[in-house]
Structures are given as C-alpha cells and as structure tokens.
Amino acid sequence: MSITVKNITKTFGSQKALDNISFSLKKGEIVGFLGPNGAGKSTMMRVLTTYYVADSGEAEVNGFNVLKSKSDVQKSIGFLPEHNPLYLEMYVKEYLKFNASIYKVSQERINEVIEQTGLTPESHKKIGQLSKGYRQRVGLAAALLHNPEVLILDEPTTGLDPNQLIEIRKLIREIGKEKTILFSTHIMKEVEAVCDRVIIINKGILVADKKLEDLREEKEQIIEVEFDYRVEEVLLNKLPNVINVKNIGGFVYEITFKTTKDMRPTVFDFAHDNELKTLQLSTKNKNLESLFTELTS
Numbered sequence: 001m002s003i004t005v006k007n008i009t010k011t012f013g014s015q016k017a018l019d020n021i022s023f024s025l026k027k028g029e030i031v032g033f034l035g036p037n038g039a040g041k042s043t044m045m046r047v048l049t050t051y052y053v054a055d056s057g058e059a060e061v062n063g064f065n066v067l068k069s070k071s072d073v074q075k076s077i078g079f080l081p082e083h084n085p086l087y088l089e090m091y092v093k094e095y096l097k098f099n100a101s102i103y104k105v106s107q108e109r110i111n112e113v114i115e116q117t118g119l120t121p122e123s124h125k126k127i128g129q130l131s132k133g134y135r136q137r138v139g140l141a142a143a144l145l146h147n148p149e150v151l152i153l154d155e156p157t158t159g160l161d162p163n164q165l166i167e168i169r170k171l172i173r174e175i176g177k178e179k180t181i182l183f184s185t186h187i188m189k190e191v192e193a194v195c196d197r198v199i200i201i202n203k204g205i206l207v208a209d210k211k212l213e214d215l216r217e218e219k220e221q222i223i224e225v226e227f228d229y230r231v232e233e234v235l236l237n238k239l240p241n242v243i244n245v246k247n248i249g250g251f252v253y254e255i256t257f258k259t260t261k262d263m264r265p266t267v268f269d270f271a272h273d274n275e276l277k278t279l280q281l282s283t284k285n286k287n288l289e290s291l292f293t294e295l296t297s
Helices: 041-048 072-074 092-103 106-114 132-144 162-175 188-193 213-215 264-273 288-295
Strands: 005-014 015-025 030-034 058-060 077-079 150-154 178-186 197-202 204-213 222-227 242-248 252-258 278-285
Touching: 005 252, 015 041, 015 058, 015 197, 015 204, 030 041, 030 188, 030 252, 041 058, 041 178, 058 072, 072 077, 072 162, 077 132, 092 106, 106 132, 132 150, 132 162, 132 213, 132 288, 162 178, 162 188, 178 188, 188 204, 197 213, 197 288, 204 213, 222 264
Parallel strands: 030 178, 030 197, 077 150, 150 178
Antiparallel strands: 005 015, 005 058, 197 204, 222 252, 222 278, 242 252
C-alpha cells in the first residue's frame, strides 16, 4: 500500500479533529478526499506529511512510519498545500532551482517537471506575473521535483477559472498514471472527473469510502416531491422499495428508493389515494453530490 492509516485520532484542546480514522490507498489510485469545512481533511493531510503528530493510531507512507521515519516519508511525498506558498519575486526556473537544491536533484529533472506541468512557455517569467492556473502548475512542479511516489494535493483547483480547471484536471490525471494521489476538494465534479475513489469524512469521522464506479452502478433513485399538505413520513416509508424519507422543507420530501424501476407513478398514486395534490415531482440518480449531502448534512 502507498498509504496506510490505522485508527488515527488527533485533538486540539477539546476539539477532536480526527476520530479513529482508518483507510488505505494502493499505488496508482487517485482518491478524492471530501468533507465540509472543519471536517478534518487538512489535519489528516498534515499528519501524513509529518507536520502534525497524531494523538493515537499509526500511519505509513510507502512503508515508512510517519512518526519513526519522518525524513523517508517526506522524501516519498510531494505536497501541494491549499495556500500554495510561492516566492512571487522569483523567476519560475529560479524557484524550482531553489527547491531542487534542497532535494539535491539535477538541472535535467528541473527541465523534466517544467515540461511535464506545461510550464515551458512561462518558465522565463516571474511567478508574480503568472495567472492562478500557472502558479498552481509551479506548485505541482515543485512537488514533483524529487519524483515522489505519493502526491497529496489540498484544494489544488481553488480559485481557478473553467479553462484552468480543465488544464489542471488533465494534468492531475496524467500524473496519476504513475503515482498515488490523495486529492482534497470541495468541487464534486472535479472528483467525478479525476478520481477513482472517494473518501468522505464529517466531524473527524470517516463516513464513506467508495469506488466511483460502484457509486454509479448503485440501483438507487431519489424522488423529490412537493405536496399541498404535510405528510407523516411514516406513511411515505410504507411505499415499496423505500430506504429513506426526508422532509427538506415545507411540504417538500426527498424519498430514496432501492430499485431501477421509475417510482414517480407510485408516488403520484400515493398522493391521489390520500387526496393530496402533487405540486412538483422529479427524479434524480444517486450521485456523489447527493451522497455527500446525505452523509454530511
């Protein structure tokens, strides 16, 4: 395994940022790491990169223990933090040479990561002259300099315009062919476009670990219906194939069914039989966004 996390707990005062978290990543996986603000994503990433020490549990990167072999872990990881720390007055090549001197890598390797991240046309400029998208490329280039086996990317697409998003997304997919990537973002479409798997945490607790392929194949559908009067949820729960009912405001209900059959006629018949008017009725397949909302709301 490229990353192994076992029962990691981390507290700050009375706040439990991570609560008995366990998961693992295989080589070559691109895994989306999701959760609301304050869920513990950045804390987990900082434990893996040795910036934080967990209160209990164990974590390994490339077989190296994050507590006992910090130097080896740091050599195994390329880390792009949420707020990409760059020296804006330095030229792109100058900045990469500075980082290369720390890792003791060659000029040839600098040229390789410049080409790999698409920085060639901008490599003669100062970092402060670059767009946000190209600054993110510089951060990725710096993270790749020492050719790490694992990349940890914390909100790498924040603040990018649609064209920049497409470029960075493509770049991450290319890099992911050879490396293991743990990828934190708030943008569900990014995860669906880039990742193989998703891990969701909420209030420091792991609440989901799913392959996106499995999620797409789940035989669940969600019916959103608005009646003209309030309905007891216990009645809706008696409908066939129902696995969850939620009132999402007023007389609007979200009903989840475990079936491939279109359940809208069943809901319409229920309204008719109970002398209710159906003001709106729509269906949607269960996707990452609905799963995220269900698990973190």
